[in-house]
Amino acid sequence: MAPPATDPQEEPVTSTVVVLDPARPEGALVDPSVPLVRIDDQGLTRGDGVFETMRAVDGRVQKFSAHHRRLTASTRLAQLPVPSEELCRRAVELALAHAAPGGDGGLGAEHSVKITVSRGTPEDGPWSWIVVSPVPESTFRQRREGVDVVLLPRGHDPAHDAGYPWLLPGAKTLSYAINMAALRHARSLGAEEAIFTAGGRRVLEGATSSVVCARVRDGNRVLVTPEPSHGILPGTTQAKIFDAARRDGWELGYGPLYPADLMTSDAVWLVSSVRLAVPVRRLDAQPLPVDPGLTRLVTGYVTAD
Amino acid sequence: MAPPATDPQEEPVTSTVVVLDPARPEGALVDPSVPLVRIDDQGLTRGDGVFETMRAVDGRVQKFSAHHRRLTASTRLAQLPVPSEELCRRAVELALAHAAPGGDGGLGAEHSVKITVSRGTPEDGPWSWIVVSPVPESTFRQRREGVDVVLLPRGHDPAHDAGYPWLLPGAKTLSYAINMAALRHARSLGAEEAIFTAGGRRVLEGATSSVVCARVRDGNRVLVTPEPSHGILPGTTQAKIFDAARRDGWELGYGPLYPADLMTSDAVWLVSSVRLAVPVRRLDAQPLPVDPGLTRLVTGYVTAD
Numbered sequence: 060m061a062p063p064a065t066d067p068q069e070e071p072v073t074s075t076v077v078v079l080d081p082a083r084p085e086g087a088l089v090d091p092s093v094p095l096v097r098i099d100d101q102g103l104t105r106g107d108g109v110f111e112t113m114r115a116v117d118g119r120v121q122k123f124s125a126h127h128r129r130l131t132a133s134t135r136l137a138q139l140p141v142p143s144e145e146l147c148r149r150a151v152e153l154a155l156a157h158a159a160p161g162g163d164g165g166l167g168a169e170h171s172v173k174i175t176v177s178r179g180t181p182e183d184g185p186w187s188w189i190v191v192s193p194v195p196e197s198t199f200r201q202r203r204e205g206v207d208v209v210l211l212p213r214g215h216d217p218a219h220d221a222g223y224p225w226l227l228p229g230a231k232t233l234s235y236a237i238n239m240a241a242l243r244h245a246r247s248l249g250a251e252e253a254i255f256t257a258g259g260r261r262v263l264e265g266a267t268s269s270v271v272c273a274r275v276r277d278g279n280r281v282l283v284t285p286e287p288s289h290g291i292l293p294g295t296t297q298a299k300i301f302d303a304a305r306r307d308g309w310e311l312g313y314g315p316l317y318p319a320d321l322m323t324s325d326a327v328w329l330v331s332s333v334r335l336a337v338p339v340r341r342l343d344a345q346p347l348p349v350d351p352g353l354t355r356l357v358t359g360y361v362t363a364d
Numbered sequence: 365m366a367p368p369a370t371d372p373q374e375e376p377v378t379s380t381v382v383v384l385d386p387a388r389p390e391g392a393l394v395d396p397s398v399p400l401v402r403i404d405d406q407g408l409t410r411g412d413g414v415f416e417t418m419r420a421v422d423g424r425v426q427k428f429s430a431h432h433r434r435l436t437a438s439t440r441l442a443q444l445p446v447p448s449e450e451l452c453r454r455a456v457e458l459a460l461a462h463a464a465p466g467g468d469g470g471l472g473a474e475h476s477v478k479i480t481v482s483r484g485t486p487e488d489g490p491w492s493w494i495v496v497s498p499v500p501e502s503t504f505r506q507r508r509e510g511v512d513v514v515l516l517p518r519g520h521d522p523a524h525d526a527g528y529p530w531l532l533p534g535a536k537t538l539s540y541a542i543n544m545a546a547l548r549h550a551r552s553l554g555a556e557e558a559i560f561t562a563g564g565r566r567v568l569e570g571a572t573s574s575v576v577c578a579r580v581r582d583g584n585r586v587l588v589t590p591e592p593s594h595g596i597l598p599g600t601t602q603a604k605i606f607d608a609a610r611r612d613g614w615e616l617g618y619g620p621l622y623p624a625d626l627m628t629s630d631a632v633w634l635v636s637s638v639r640l641a642v643p644v645r646r647l648d649a650q651p652l653p654v655d656p657g658l659t660r661l662v663t664g665y666v667t668a669d
Contacts, residue, residue: 091404094398095401097397098401099495104480108541177408211528215522222519223516225542227542232411233408233409233410234539236442237531241530243443
């Protein structure tokens, strides 16, 4: 059996946890080394909850409002309550104030900040918690060295789900078993990450990231990503990169993208809040151009205040 | 906000829990009223685990081997370990021996028996647990009175996922957020249950059940269900009903089924291990024929030893 795939943010590290529940509505620090969750919590029994993962640098969370907006959209679809942005901010600050020192990959002291809302037990109902962990070295290594990626069919075009709220389109739920299985499959093929494709091999998104590629030709600089909301989770990191790139004079394109489009790009990245922009070094074993200058530029867009 | 939908088996009841983990490989009784699960358990953070729900009557689990086979298939797809059938049996016996008295709806003392395998924490790895709960009165009422059902598009045909093991086709995972959202949506429409449909309104399966219908014409008795494995979870209860019905002289049919086929049937049931055969009383607000004699017959097939 292959070793269990774990998210880089979920390697065993010293985490700080703040719980917000009816007994502790303002949020309270708890000891994460002891069990905190009941066995009939519906986040566990049914993957019935939603989450956001954010990046804090030197104790400050990036694009907090954008994350809270997406968390709110997820909770609305899932009919869950959401703590206010102010309440979340204060709970995150509490967790960060007690966190182990952040990881340092050259961009400051970095923590991942994950906020989860679970439906809880039938008895006690919904609750939330925040987990703050130092960003591990494996993430910094991926930013520096890039990753090998395989394309995996998603089986269907998730855009077909978009009209049906009960399919939770665009909600970031705890039901990630398939995304985790795709990462295990990618690792069994000697790669580190997976990009899902729809019919005709149209590029959708990474298992836990968005896909962005750059084309620099004849003085034209174009950033392209698959059409957001077209069956994929709208990425807060992709959106921030595009906003900053537009101001910096880039042209912007939105899908459809096919493998050949990635193969002929001048750089392809997997982007997400904590990983920032990780270069794709190989796609289905084919080498892709890696451009450290472009990666620095795009990373600067996402880390800018 | 609508009240949170909860599975009938997950109403707050007195449950008995047996945990199987590296420290307790043979299984040990634990107190379910205290938290048992760590906040970084990947069953919780990623819906990354699999489960089976079984029915015990008078302390005896029905079709245990069929459930253990499906659990094994699920764990294989998810690359998780599975406790042996013998180990599971002994752990279930331990839980049943300490369980609160079973619910009695006229068919004996009934418990639901749920076995879950989670990927666990990155630190400690996979573990399993068994939850035994008395079957609640709400389940007996549904068996007697039937349920109102709405048809909800699944967005895509899950059969398209079947060729891709990383999409976990046929695995019963903890990632059930969409199934729970479909039930909430059904309840917001005044119904109790949902049946998913694919393109052209082809009938797939219930949110947590299989669909079986009966046609009795000119002395011919035919049971029909959507084609198993064609993008739906093969139901152990549907399989047992069909086996017994065949021996009893029924003809058997396997989909495709469309809403009109259900509308013109002589009885339609949602079937699953604990609910047994629950008559569909209304489909999208249209009354369906309910035949208590046929329901008793089909219930007899699934409860037979």
